[in-house]
Structures are given as C-alpha cells and as structure tokens.
Amino acid sequence: MLRKCLIANRGEIAVRILRACRELGVRTVAVYSEVDANARHVRLADEAVAVGGAAPSESYLNVDRLIAAALATGCDCVHPGYGFLSEVETFAEAVIAAGLVWIGPPPDAIRRMGVKTEARALMERAGVPLAPGFQSDAADDAAFLTAAGQIGYPVMVKAAGGGGKGIRVVYDPAALPESLAAARREALHAFGDPRVYLEKFIERARHIEIQVFGDSHGNIVHLFERECSAQRRHQKVIEESPSPLLTPELRANMGAAAVEAACAVGYVNAGTVEFIAAASGEYYFLEMNTRLQVEHPVTELVTGLDLVKLQFAVAAGEALPFTQADLTQRGHAIEARLYAEDPRAGFLPATGVLLRFLPPAGLGVRVDSGVESGDAITIHYDPMIAKIIVHDSTRAGAIRRLDAALRETTLIGTTTNLGFLRALVNHPAFAAGEIDTNFIERHLDDLLPADDLPLPDGALIAVALADLNGGQSAESVQAANTAPGDPWALADGFRLGQGALRIDR
C-alpha cells in the first residue's frame, strides 16, 4: 500500500489527485514554483515544497528538485499528472531509480509511443489500423512524391518527433517539396530531429480516443471512447462519451484495437489511444498518450470508475478489480474547458485575479478546478480555469445540462471563453452530433460572442445600487432604505475591527 505521494504538477489536476489521495488515506506533498506559493493545490496538500522559479524549466520540469523533494519528505510514490513531465521517460526512470513508485506506465512504453514513426511501425505489426502513409529515413523528395501519389492527395506532412507541431496539409504535388523542406526545418528546430513522414489527410475527420487501463498482472481493458472533435488548432474544447458517431460494433472494434495497441508495448496503468475516424466509420491510429488525460472525468462519469484511484491501486501492484465484461457505459457525459482567453482577440490568453468565481452545481454537474475566488491566472502556465463536466441519461439532456451549467457560472476578473462555449453547445451541428475537427474554424463567425451585447437593465441597476453605497453590496442600501436610524444600516463602509477603511481593487 502506498502511504505518501509527491504530486509533480499544479492546477486542477494536482487538486484532482490530492482528492483521490485523501480518499485513499495517502498523505500528499505538493510542489510549487515561486509564483504558486499560495495556489490552491498548495493550500490543499498536507505538505508543500518550493521547487524553483516561475518558468516551468526551473520548477515543474526540474527533475532533480522534484526527486529531492520526494525523498526529503519521505514520499514512497510520485504522480506526474498530465503535461509537464508526465510523458518524459527519463523522469519516470529517475523516480524508479530513487526507489519510488511511479504512478504511470513503464518508461519503456512512454519512449516507444513517444517517437511517432516508431509507434506507427509498432502498430502496423500489431495489426492496428493505420492511415495510409509513408515513412523512410533515407528517402529523397522524389520517393516522397511517388508515395504521396500512391496514398492520394491531400496528404499530411508530419514530424517524426511527435505532437501537433509542424503538421502541413498538401493538396497538390507541386507544393509537396516546399512543405517537406519547411516541415524538416521546423522539426529540426522543435525536436532536434528533421525526419518527417506522410499520412493520408482525412477530410471532415473526427477525433475519437479510447481509454485503456492495464495492470502489472497482464490484464488490459478499455473503458470505451471519448469524442474530442470540437477542437481549435489541435486544442480540445469539448469532449464527450459516448461518441455520437460510434455504433456498438465500431465501438467494440476500436476498443479491441486500442487494447492491441496497449498490449504491443506492455502497457500498465492509464493510457489513451487516439484515432482519427472518417464519417464513413473507417478509423486509423493517431497516437497513444501515455498518461492520464485532461478529459478523463468524462470516462469516470459514464463508467462510474475513479481513474485516479485505480492508478494508485495498479501502481501498488493490485490487479484490476474488473474484467472487460463487467464494464458498461451509462448515460452521456460532456466536458467543456473554461479558459482565460479572449475569443474575439484570436483566443489570445488572458490573465487576471478571479474577483469572483462561483462554479455551477447541481445534479450531474462536476467542476474540476485549480482556482477559487481570489486566485490569479498568470502568464506563466496554462490558462485553463476549470473543467465543467455534466452527466445525464441522454445526450440531448446532457447538452441542456451543460448549457444551464455554463449560464450559472459566475466569473469576474478575467476574459473567458464562456460565451463561446455556450454558442458551441447550442449550435445545431453540435446537437446533431456532426462536429469534425475543423468545425470550429469553419464556423467561427457563428461561435464568437457578439461584440456589442445589449446591457440588461438589471445589471445597470445592480451596479448603480452598489455604487450608491460606495461599492459595498446592496445589502446596506436596502437596509438604509427600510430601517432609518438603525446603526447596522449605516452605509459608511463600517466593518468590525477595520474602521471605515475601504480598499478599491
């Protein structure tokens, strides 16, 4: 049994892991950069260790400091969360070499899935469907041109080093040599590896991923799919399960393919196999993410499982407490990512102190967040404020619940994508389940909030009433009006122990 865990992350995922630890009776050690000393994940942890400067390279990516912090506080395990060091096999190796339990997949599985060309070759041998493609370390442009002709345009030029970086779509042979050269340059710059490969570009593609889970006793199951087609520049915005595209047969086939993919690398713990699917139902392996995903709550809501607690159990050597046949998808779950960003200014990130953040609540509404009222969104880290996840018995019900939850969300202090999210979930194409990965880009004009919303009279009245009282709440305005002479009703900003001092923010 694990006793004490260092959480090598920040924000909402650190909070999510902390909560699981509380339930398991595992003590928690948070780490923080100098600007995160009062962050929510630090406030909630049993202990906290400063690990360096604001820049991630100095703190949350600082392997030596993180290992030292785990050892100094007597931890016996490390959870990496997502992002940061979660898919860096040298970190996993360093954790294990320090005698600590790594709550994640074997370092070798991380490495083999990390190099995209190697993962493709591995999947080919395992019989997992691959988009028609071409890879060769030796090939010259002529060989690429021949291959692209055989695959059929449009084709994508992708970097072997991975990620969404430097992907180019080529519609015409004449443009291929230039795209190859540019992709090689960018790949060399980003990964120190100029190798590129070709893959068929699927138009109107859907992004469907399968959650897999393995234990150290050789059991691997899948926990069904999540559809994440609502993306903007490869950044997921809304995720859901089940996918409106999948039939039971397709779901079973894709699940089996994902389990094959995981078996091929001896996978243990939580992972996700990403596929690109065409509207016709053909699907192709995209990549495997060897970590817990941002959107894991969607799977938790439809399966009724706690994936983070399962990660601890499996890392401690326990067998999965279920088989594939025991698992079902119940109802429909949708997650929306609330970001500090300005949709009307090209979605550039925004910052600010959250003067007031009142997340939604109620039946079937879950909010995972790393911030509360009074916390800041800074320039240093991801601008995600919260994940709002809803669950209902049907997809239509879940959409209505999500819309109501977004409407109920009060957030003052930074610009957010709240209006954009509401426009997206209310779009007829979303209701029809017809979102592909380019939908947001194509329909951006429909989705951007109006530039000049009329001001509701209620908002103006509330502001004016607050100002009548010098910026205090309307409480004493009403009291002054109803109970003249009552000392409690004096609108002079009096507060116990503070005199009549008022601080403007």
Add this chain to the structure above:
Amino acid sequence: MQKTYLYNGRAVTVDLAPLPDGRWRATIDGREHIAAVQPRPDGGVTLTLEGERRTVYVERAGVERLAALDGIVYTLSPPEARGGRRRGVRPGANELTAQMPGQIREVLVSEGQVVARGQTILLLEAMKMEIRAAAPADGVVARLLVKVGDIVERGQRLAEIRPNEGTEDDA
C-alpha cells in the same frame, strides 16, 4: 439619484428613487422598473423586476464596474474615462502595444535602428504561446520601453517607432 456609466463607449443612465415600501423605482431610457432588492450573504444581489428574479454579482476593478449576470460579464466605466478599455481602437502607427499579457522573451532591435513595416521587434510569451510584435510602419526605433524578462499587461506600450515621412497614417 442619477448614475451614468459608459458601456461599450456609449453613455447609459439610470435614475433611482427609493419607495416607501423598501423597493426602488429605476428609470432607464424611459423604461420604468419597480425593483425589489434582496441582498445575498455572498455579496450578490437578487433583483426582482416585474416579477422576474435575476441575481447579479458586482465587482470593482479600479474605476471599472463588472456585473455578472447569466454567465456574461458586463463592463461599465465612469463617464469621465472615455473609451474604457479602448476595445477596437487602433493604437497610433508610431506605437507598438502588447496584444496579450505576457513576458518579454527577446528584443530583436535596438534604439535608433531602422526597421521595416512587419519586422519583428520583440517576442512576447505567455502560457504556451509566443507572439511576435512587429513594426507597425517603416521607420526608426525611437524608444524601447521594455526589456527581456519584463512582464507586461495587454495594451501596454512596448516601443515607439518614428515612421518615415509619408507612411504615418497608412493604417
């Protein structure tokens, strides 16, 4: 009592009068409402207008008033602060401003240097994004107002470019 604010660059005025029963008469643009005001312990206020309830949260940020209602935040500024946030207003051709809050990653020019319109002056980084701030016109870098490592707000001036003759107003 009359209160006037700027909303999206336009003046909006409400006239408030207390009524003997504790409610308020609010008149906006000739529309008259009788408002029952129910304060909430968390600082919000529930207004009942014509029988319909609305809970509004109001916060102050400097001179601005931010009112949140049904998931939307409305920004009001005092009438004297014309323009408020200057949304949609283009900065002058001779100044370079930050498009987003961030940290100055790299400064690629020095004061006195001749630059071409579109030339990258500096790199600004926030979260996982990097954006280039480019010269708005052909000219000379008159002043650099930031250095590497500085943290800037959205809209903050970064540099002054003295445009060459005749290019000043082509934006």
